[in-house]
Amino acid sequence: MIELPYMQNAFIVGALVSIVAGVIGFFVVLRGASFATHALAQIGFAGAAGAVLIGVEPVWGLLAFSLLGAGGMGILSARGSARDAITALVMTAALGTGALFLVLNRTYATDAFSLLFGTIVGISRTQVAATAALAVLSLLTVAAMYRPLLFATVNTEAAHARGIPMQVLSISFLACIAIAATTTIPTVGTLLIFALMVAPPAAATLLTDRPWRAIGLGIVLNLVCCWSGIALAFTTGLPVGFLIASFAALVYIGVRVYTTVTAP
Amino acid sequence: MTVTLEHTHTGLRLASLAGAVALLAACSAAKVDSSKIHTVGAENFYADVITQIGGSHVDVHAILTNPNTDPHSYESNTTDASAVASADLIVENGLGYDAFMQKLEAASPRAGRTIINAGQVFGKHPGDDPHLWYLPGTMQRIAQLIADELSKRDPANAKEYEANRAKFVVSLAPWMDAIATAKRKYxxxxxxxxxxxxxxxxxxxxxxxxxxxxxxxxxxxxxxxxxxxxxxxxxxxxxxxxxxxxxxxxxxxxxxxxxxxxxxxxxxxxxxxxxxxxxxxxxxxxxxxxxxxxxxxxxxxxxxxxxx
Amino acid sequence: MLADPGVVQALLAGVIVAALCGFVGVFVVMRRQSFAGHAITDVGFTGGAGAPLAGLDPLAGLLAFSVIGSIVMARLGDKIRERDVATGVVLTASLGLGALFLFIQTRYVSQPAALLFGSIFAIRSGVLLTTMVVGAACVIALAILYRPLIFSTVNPETAAARGVPVKFISTAFLLIMGVAVAEAAQLVGVLLTTALLIGPASAAITFSRRVPWAILFAVIFGAVQMTLSIFLAYASYTWPPGGKGWPVSFFLGVLALGTFVIARFFSAGDSRRSESNEA
Structure with missing residues (x-):
């Protein structure tokens, strides 16, 4: 199977997404931002529909709306409470706007829809290169804010006292999720990126308290889920998304059971 | 491959479901016959026309096959990707109706592969009604293109392809007549x-x-x-x-x-x-x-x- | 406009769902389970899509999946810190299964289409009746749990110390919420349900910290927002560019967010709660 170009591309992009999702996912889990991740990926659809309406490449709309959503969530949750409620409300407002764009458009908006159904077995060499570039870019961004972000995440009060600009940091991180999610959706689809950003990194944080180890372990678990999912999809003909998502969920549940059983 | 389930007993449906999945697994593992021209019809009606024209000289893989489903929510799997990767001839609808095809094709570049895209053949643009197979005249033209392509790849059987094409066009006559009659009346x-x-x-x-x-x-x-x-x-x-x-x-x-x-x-x-x-x-x-x-x-x- | 039976039915369905969501939503927002409230609609739809594959009624699949999903979410997320991830994992598994069901039915059998936006102007009366029955059952169940639920929401440690079965209550709550929300989503779509569940309740809570008042406000806000959205959707048919009715989900999404932001603004002075400011 490895001699087929589409399988090679699937394995390479799978690895890239696993790494990016492993790194960002570590912070997603610690900051309790799974909902924001889900919402930001969903919001992109509204942007794609809007872009079709004004005749721009859908991918720009996807990115613009997702970033706007990140900004909205970050600004509105500035005063602490009700973060999850704000995420839900920003998401529904954005999706409702997407429905409006569809109505105003009134031709076949197939471009917007096809963008959302990326599939890992349909990735071209150019997309591999683009994904690699984006992966490097998002890793550099996270690296640049790594220390303050980690500090602010594990010790909110102390970070606040030391004058770390919490809101800027929080919006930048949400923007990071938005960029990572929307740029990978057209190639691998919404399901895969969400699955890999939450479940395996969460499993990793259950197994170790040390940040670097948790990030490394999260990447390894992601790679295991992703590659075995792709390989099994090839031999069985079952959908890749189903296999990878199931493995990701099973890894988390397995580790939860393991840590509960072995806990003193 | 078309497998349809009747709306009968639960047990029966579950069993046939399991059977269908097993069958599918078997299909993906099956080796392709290298003496034939490999073709893919993105939708089963295009695959049907390829089969009628190519007969025993082609093997045909249809991607959207179930008449009970919505093509807009279709997700590709590796079986489809493999079929596209080894195809010599692909017939697809285009106009965003089967955007997954363009993705699968880009993922498996292949020199000398021919793609017949109905939307492009008829000079339609994204945003137009994509249901071209309901447009009388579409399939006659597509059949011609398929026959030409097969003859080019396999000149030895060119006569057979042309004969099959003519037979196919004749088979459409009752439909065209029915349209003409109904139009006069209604x-x-x-x-x-x-x-x-x-x-x-x-x-x-x-x-x-x-x-x-x-x-x-x-x-x-x-x-x-x-x-x-x-x-x-x-x-x-x-x-x-x-x-x-x-x-x-x-x-x-x-x-x-x-x-x-x-x-x-x-x-x-x-x-x-x-x-x-x-x-x-x-x-x-x-x-x-x-x-x-x-x-x-x-x-x-x-x-x-x-x-x- | 009210001569149109479709609009009357939409108003009826909308207000019923708004009342149900307002009631349940206050607890959802207080317990910070908005993500679970939204995710369970997806989980329910996966069940609804899967059931016909096994020859079962979609409604049975919807209810079964929302019950199973709620229990797994509750079991995995009994600590607040773990809830977000627990919901994420259940959502992942459900989306994965959804992909499998879609794959099977794309090739072999038919399915009911999932509803993101819903079609509130084309409701079948049978479905409305089921929602009313299921919704009423959920409200009664919540009323029975009312005291221990509030106690264990506001102060879980003390409640546990006083012998309130906190874990049971939390599972039971998610279960009731799951059924109510999945059923509502079936009627009016995922988007309207999530907006009605979270928007009115989170605005209401900023106005009154007392739960009965918050519930009353939430129900009123929800009903008003829903009615207004339906009116606007109707009126927008004549707006430029003309002949294009703007969708209800747009109006409700914007109204829900807007009401919350305004409520937040007015109560800014007295709500200096010292909750952590993450993400």
Whole structure:
């Protein structure tokens, strides 16, 4: 199977997404931002529909709306409470706007829809290169804010006292999720990126308290889920998304059971 | 490969489901016969035409096969990707209807592969009604292109391909005749539709589609139709201002289901059309059967919710 | 406009769902389970899509999946810190299964289409009746749990110390919420349900910290927002560019967010709660 170009591309992009999702996912889990991740990926659809309406490449709309959503969530949750409620409300407002764009458009908006159904077995060499570039870019961004972000995440009060600009940091991180999610959706689809950003990194944080180890372990678990999912999809003909998502969920549940059983 | 399940017992369905998955696994592992021309039809009606023309000299993989499903939510798997990777000839609809094909093709570049994209052949643009196989004349042209391509790749059998093509075109004659006859009788007859699937044929029949276009698109996209439009369509049915209600029986979501109830209650004849080719029928039989259904509905007020 | 039976039915369904969501939503927002409230609609739809594959009624699948999903979410997320991930994992598994069901039915059998936006102007009366029955059952169940639920929401440690079965209550709550929300989503779509569940309740809570008042406000806000959205959707048919009815989900999404932001603004002075400011 490895001699087929589409399988090679699937394995390479799978690895890239696993790494990016492993790194960002570590912070997603610690900051309790799974909902924001889900919402930001969903919001992109509204942007794609809007872009079709004004005749721009859908991918720009996807990115613009997702970033706007990140900004909205970050600004509105500035005063602490009700973060999850704000995420839900920003998401529904954005999706409702997407429905409006569809109505105003009134031709076949197939471009917007096809963008959302990326599939890992349909990735071209150019997309591999683009994904690699984006992966490097998002890793550099996270690296640049790594220390303050980690500090602010594990010790909110102390970070606040030391004058770390919490809101800027929080919006930048949400923007990071938005960029990572929307740029990978057209190639691998919404399901895969969400699955890999939450479940395996969460499993990793259950197994170790040390940040670097948790990030490394999260990447390894992601790679295991992703590659075995792709390989099994090839031999069985079952959908890749189903296999990878199931493995990701099973890894988390397995580790939860393991840590509960072995806990003193 | 077409496997259809009847609506019978739960156990039976589960068993056949398991069987279908196993069968699928077996298919993906099967080796391809290298003496044949490998072809892919993105939708089963294109695959059917390839089969009819290529006969035993081609192997055909159809991607969208189930007449009971909505192509818009289709997700590719490795079986499809492999078929595309090894294909010499691909026939696809285009116009964003099967965007997954372009993705699969880009993922497996192959020198010397021929792609027939119906949307491009007919010079249509994204945003146009993509249901080209309902447009009379489409398949004659596509069949010609397929026959030419097969003859170029396999000149030894060129005569057979040409003969098969001619036979295929002849097989479409009853359908074309049925359209001409029905048009003479029923031109301008008001009808209601749910989705734009059947519109090309409806226009060829000269039917007057009373459903607002924005309503049709809302249903197709799963969006909220405007209340005024819902009410307009409801009135069309309840006052029997239309002579027939044509719906896509592959995607019966709540709006369609409700209108279907209403049409039955108001005894407006209903016609269930198929988005993809039903099992056990050729393209020509399928198209003819639907025009016959229109004829029956308009002549004697008889409903045809499912094709036999 | 009110002569149109579709609009009347939409108003009826909308207000019923708004009342149900307002009631349940206050607890959802207080317990910070908005994500679970939204995710369970997806989980329910996966069940609804899967059931016909096994020859079962979609409604049975919807209810079964929302019950199973709620229990797994509750079991995995009994600590607040773990809830977000627990919901994420259940959502992942459900989306994965959804992909499998879609795959099977794309090739072999038919399915009911999932509803993101819903079609509130084309509701079948049978479905409305089921929602009313299921919704009423959920409200009664919540009323029975009312005291221990509030106690264990506001102060879980003390409640546990006083012998309130906190874990049981939390599972029971998610279960009731799951059924109510999945059922509502079936009627009016995922988007309207999520907006009605979270928007009115989170605005109401900023006005009154007392739960009965918050519930009353939430129900009123929800009903008003829903009615207004339906009116606007109707009126927008004549707005430029003309002949294009703007969707209810747009109006409700914007109204829900807007009401919350305004409520937040007015109560800014007295709500200096010292909750952590993450993400």
């Amino acid at each position: 031109q301008g007859t008001p009808v209601a539709v749910t989705e734009p699937v059947f519109n090309y044929t409806a226009s060829a029949l000269g039917l007057d589609i009373r459903t607002p276009v924005s309503f049709q698109l809302a249903v197709e996209e799963g969006n909220d139709p405007a209340p005024q439009e819902v009410s307009a369509v409801t009135t069309l049915l309840s006052t029997k201002s239309v002579k027939s209600f044509i719906y896509n029986q592959q995607t019966v979501e709540p709006t369609t289901a409700r209108l279907l109830d209403l049409a039955r209650k108001s005894s407006v004849p209903v016609i269930g059309v198929y988005e993809t080719q039903p099992a056990g029928m050729t393209y020509a039989q399928w198209m003819k059967a639907e025009v016959d259904a229109v004829q029956r509905a308009l002549q004697s007020g008889k409903s045809t919710e499912k094709l036999p």
